[in-house]
């Protein structure tokens with residue numbers, strides 16, 4: 214018998230606990246239980262929970278501007294936030310289009326890429342190429358881009374065709390062989406563009422560092438340079454999805470900066486509003502801006518809530534807090550502490566097969582046999598056991614999506630705490646993970 218709550222919950226059989234308070238890295242539910250939020254609630258809450266200064270600032274701004282429809286007007290808060298984002302972006306970036314979240318940003322990016330080629334007199338270019346083990350959103354177009362098999366299945370008759378290439382997954386690489394990365398996964402893009410017909414391909418979408426679908430996949434140092442070369446060779450736009458990994462999560466304002474490569478579009482979400490406002494963005498390069506300026510001058514697209522004043526106002530306050538407290542780059546330093554702790558845990562726990570990520574975005578993959586990398590039987594539900602054990606002990610981490618072992622199961626968690634997490638809180642998290650592993654059969658060395 215499912216619940217009769219007025220809310221249509223994702224899981225009708227389990228109304229989740231109601232959260233009544235949040236502070237820093239902690240959440241508290243209506244029964245008084247406290248949780249260390251080492252997931253930053255889906256990787257969103259960069260500046261931490263319960264920053265009352267945001268609400269104070271909003272109240273102080275009064276009702277100066279309530280709503281502005283962006284097809285007719287702009288307002289100072291949108292202009293200010295766009296300027297701040299461009300000032301941190303790769304130097305080829307030249308414009309920001311605001312959305313209410315990540316799916317809208319990626320959907321906008323595909324449409325922008327398609328219209329870009331229409332503007333340039335190449336209307337036959339419209340296709341997108343994306344990777345397996347990827348997530349770009351839930352709308353039909355962004356689910357089409359996503360190589361997240363379990364979420365695609367039900368909707369497959371409705372999805373758009375998207376060609377798919379190998380992910381940069383060194384731990385289970387199927388195409389390099391010999392244990393040495395030859396960037397064959399990047400070259401898979403060239404093969405795919407050629408198979409599709411370069412004259413038809415508009416864009417390649419990739420999460421700069423992969424999120425929940427395979428948590429923490431961080432490509433080889435040469436990977437994005439090779440991707441850039443291939444995209445340039447075939448006149449294909451490179452879209453870096455940084456909805457999760459951008460805006461400070463990896464210790465850089467833009468994760469792609471670590472590869473020193475300039476994408477054509479970067480999409481943002483999550484931390485940009487930090488949960489205080491629904492906000493996302495599409496950051497657009499001069500190349501695209503120039504093509505529109507020389508062409509029709511008008512992006513045929515429009516979201517009612519693009520650049521809505523309250524969201525942009527809050528986005529500016531989030532940006533100020535992040536700048537003042539060094540949170541755009543703090544992930545690099547505190548992330549080293551987290552990484553060292555995870556590696557020490559892996560040394561003791563044979564169930565940890567792989568640790569990967571950067572800054573404050575880490576994936577921990579579990580295996581039944583470390584020697585052969587054999588995953589657990591999916592029926593054993595190992596990840597679910599670890600995540601619910603930790604949750605029962607008041608620690609929240611995200612369960613990875615099954616299927617990383619090329620559709621045959623596989624277990625992993627994602628750790629993506631607020632950028633404000635302390636060393637002491639990281640110690641609590643690591644201790645909790647170690648204890649959960651021990652309770653579920655991983656015998657410490």
Ligand code: PLP
Nearest residue numbers: 314315316348349350424456457
């Ligand atoms: N892209 C990535 C990499 C994400 O992690 C997500 C959300 O988890 C999205 C896009 C979709 O964003 P949203 O849920 O805000 O629509």
